[in-house]
Every structure is written in structure tokens, then in C-alpha cells.
Amino acid sequence: MEALALVRAFDAPDAEVRLAALAALARSAAPVRRALAALAGQLVAAKAWDRLGYVRPRDYAVEQLGLSARQVQDLAHVDRALRGLPRIDAAFVAGELTWTKVRLLCRVATAADEDTWLDLAKRVTARALAREVRAVDARALEAGGAIETDEDGVEEVPRETVWLRVTPRVRARWGRARLLARQMAGEALSQADIAEVIAAEVISALGVDVDPGPLTLCCSPSRSPSRPREPGANECASHALPDLPAFLAPLVENIESLDAIELDARLRRALRIEQRLISEMAPLLLVVARSRAYRSRGFPNLAAFARERLGMSPRKAQALLRLERAGDLCPELRAAFRGGSLSWVQAHTLIPVLEVEHSQPWRAAWVAHAATVTVTVRRLEDDVERALATGQLDPCSLAEEVQTGAQSTDAGETIKLFFTAPVDVARLFKGLLATVQRRIERKSGRTASESEALDAMLEHCFATWARANARIPSEHRVFERDGWRCTVPGCSSMRNLHSHHIVFRSDQGPDDAWNRTALCAAHHHRCVHERLGRIHIRGRAPDALRFEMPLATYGPGERILR
Secondary structure, eight states: OHHHHHHHHOOOOOHHHHHHHHHHHHHHHHHHHHHHHHHHHHHHHHTHHHHTTOSSHHHHIIIIISSOHHHHHHHHHHHHHHTTOHHHHHHHHTTSSOHHHHHHHHHHOOTTTHHHHHHHHHHSOHHHHHHHHHHHTHHHHHTTOOOOBOTTSOBOOOEEEEEEEEOHHHHHHHHHHHHHHHHHHTBOOOHHHHHHHHHHHHHHHHOOSSOOOOOOOTTSOOOOOOOOOOOOTTOSSOOOOOOOOTTTGGGGTTGGGOOHHHHHHHHHHHHHHHHHHHHHHHHHHHHHHHHTGGGGGTOSSHHHHIIIIIOOOHHHHHHHHHHHHHHHHOHHHHHHHHHTSSOHHHHHHHHHHHTSGGGGGGHHHHHHIIIIIOOOHHHHHHHHHHHHHHOOOOGGGTTSOOOTTTTOOOTTOOEEEEEEEEHHHHHHHHHHHHHHHHHHHHHHSSOOOHHHHHHHHHHHHHHHHHHHHHTSOGGGHHHHHTTSSOOSTTOOBOSSEEEEESSOGGGTOOOSGGGEEEEEHHIIIIIIITTTTSOEEEEETTTEEEEEOSSEEEETTEEEEO
16 A cells, blocks of 8 residues: 555656556555455355345346446456466466456456466557467457457447437437337447437338448347356366455455455455545546656557556546546545445546536535435436436435426527447438438528437437337336336336235235235245245335335435444
């Protein structure tokens, strides 16, 4: 932790000092990441999320850890591989290898050739090592069994940001489209996914005037997961973890015998330590980015510097810079993230509303809302989306029912709407938007704006999806009331829904609406009925329900940790 003292004492303008401090912080983060990998490995091996009332690893990872399911799986994969690669493991913990290089080595190295790969990794850049690994692992890629991911386990696909200027009314309708698209897909969707669904719906009726390239719908089956790395001949006997700093040793002590609740607590403690380190890196990284000091070390851009010296993906480096800039606007956000009361996911969920020009009076309230009041990340996302759609930026007013779009007027004002998507999706969406603009212009004889074209696209989707919703049986009114998704806190499921009786029918519970709530099949069968005691649901639907879960009790607007 000497690096932390170095950063606190450092106030010199010398770019070399800043670069050295950043590299030192990255090295000091290696033992923390190794502890995280060990804990994630045990979490995945034991499927501990199931014992905590989460039926999907994604829901547990987002709600409890502030990570994606792929990040957790990636950490677990590295842990399994390093158990058979003791010298690579020790080199990583000692700061001789970055996380970027270790992930690459874990794809191909075995006990038999560990020394060869380790020597190569120390001599070449991460980009050169990636080329060597891809050459060896080409057979798996050709078979479609491996997916290229960055240092955070996120699939490496070229992405592009789409920027639009729209009226508040159209922004509100985009928020409504997001909700309806989720209902139609039966699962949570990102902004990019929603853009793809809208484009697919409109293009099926209108066509497009430009060649968008291949289109892969977000609801199509995903590719097969990566094939497990073949173990070496003597790899079955796993080595003990390398020596970690004293403050980390208790986190990985006897992890094989931990129950799910203790494992969760240790994971969150390790993540808080890592967040503190990241928050120390952020202001230095911002100064380096603005001054382009990385060029003095021979790096052409910040992405290369982050990957080679910090073991950080360019995507994460940009996200960290965005978080630091948001911290300048809202110091409470920076303090909450550094202190661990906000996770990485929560902090980035808040950024869009904190960046709104007129949000200054409510920025601190949003941080407090996320840290102490908001029940789940899912609810926080909904609250931010509603605030952006309606322009009502005071989080205290979110309890009031808002008719999406009803209170938004054009008034000649425009606001930003943007999303980042794979290049083929972004170009398809922009090409389709241009097609709609030209057709409006040919029909009306006047210039059409992007906002008007997007409004026409959304109107088509609403009309199409309304026809589909009209076929929904009336007995599904409970699902409609509950937003067509499972009401268990943190659950992202919007398909295979069951109408659960809060007071069981076997206990003479009535069929009244107050006694019924929407649950996904997995929660209904596995957590409420088959394993009584995992989740208890009490109260009256929809606004007075109380969910008693292993980690916490969730009630209306509150979360009580145990």
C-alpha cells in the first residue's frame, strides 16, 4: 500500500512522477484482484448465488457486487487456471505481470510450458502476447468456442456512439419504448439492444436506403461459451495461493469451507478495497489523459498506455475517466464510490442524470438515494430513466406516478440522446434514421429533423407492439400491473412469469389482486415453494410487499441488511 502514500504525498507537476505513480498503483492492485479471483472461483464452484435467493448469476453479480456476470466468470476462470500455474500466479501478485497478460496466459499456458509462456510475457508487450496467444488458440476460435474479451471480461466488439438531438417529448417516448421493448423481448435490454430492436422492427416495414451490413438481433441465441482450457499433465494438484499482503490474507482464509453469506461478505469487502485503489488512480489518469503525458513513454494513445502499463482495458479506462469527471460535478459521488457505499454499476447508472445541465440542485440527493434508499440496481435504473424522460430531476418526486411523456412538451428545446453500440448496429440505426428523414421530406416537402424521424420510428413500434399486447389474455392483468417482470428484488427476468399467491391458496389465500404478485418460474418454484425458507413474501401487492431474503429484507422503499 506504499503506492497510496505516494499518491497522497504527490503534488508535483512532473508527468513522469504521475506516470510512475499510476503504474505503482496498478501493481499494488494485483494482490487485491488475485483475492477477488479466488473468491469468485469459490462463488462459481459452489453456485453460492442460489443459496442467497438469486436464481441467475447475473442478478447476483449486478445487485450485490456491482459487476457483470461475465466479469465474475472471467475472474473465476483465471483463478482455476492459476491454481495450476504457480509461477505465473506468483509473478502476477508480485506485480511483474499485468492483469491483461495474466488473462491471456490463462487461455493457453499449462504446467508443462508455463516457464516458456512466463518468459515470453515478461519480454513482450500485451498486444504482442495477444497475437501469440491467438495463434495458439486459433483452433478454438475457428470452432466458435472462444469469445475474445477485454480485460474486464467484456466481449471485444468494435463500438460506435450514436448522438442525437431530440425534443423532451421524443426523449420521453424513447423511455417508454425501452420499457415496451423489454416486455417484448422478455428480458432486460441495454440502450444498444433497444436501438437494435427498434431498428429491426422499423426495417421490417420500411427497408433502408443504405447497406447496414449483417444484422444480428439481440434476442437471437448467443454464441457458445468459451471451451475450458485443457489442463496440463500434472495440473490436477492445485497449488496454494501465493502470499498476499497481511490485510488481504483473512479474505482468502479457508474459502472452501465458507457458507454463501460469508463468501458474499468477503467478496464485497475485497471490492471495496479495489474501488478505493481505483478512486486513487482516477485523478492521476485524468491528468495524464489531458496532458497526453503517456506519449513520453512511447505510447501513441491512452488506450495503449492503459493496456500495457495499467493492465486495464481501454473501455474501463474511459469509464473511469467519465466517473472522475462526474465526480468533479458531484463530489458526493466520488466520496460514495471511494467509500464503497456505491458500486461501480450504481455510480455509472447515476452519471447520465448527474451530467444533465440543470441537475445541480439534486446531485447530492441522487447519490443519497442510490446509497441509502434505492432497493435495487433495477429500481435505480428505472428512476434515472424516468427522470431523464420526464425532466423531473428531483429524486424525492419519483414516488409520484408519472405518465411517461404526458408532461413533456417540445417547446422548441432539444436535449441529447446517445448510446454506444456495436458498429454494425450503430450504422444500421443511423442509416435507418436517415431513410426515415428522407421519406418524411419527400412526403411533406420540408426538412425533417432527427428528432422527427426518431419519433416516427417509435410511433411505428408502439403501433406494432400494441397489437401484440392486445392479444394478452385478461387473466394476465397481474403481470401487466407488475411491469411484466419478476418482482423479487434484483431479479431481471421478464419471461416465464407465474402469478404467485402471497397467502398460499392452501392457507385459504384469495385470488384478489392484492394477494398476487408476478414471479419468474425459477423464483416461484425453487425459492418460494420447493425450498421454503429461502425467500418469504409478505404484505399486500403491489406497493406494500416485503421480501425476506438471506442477505436482506426488502420492503417498500427500504433495504434492511442482516
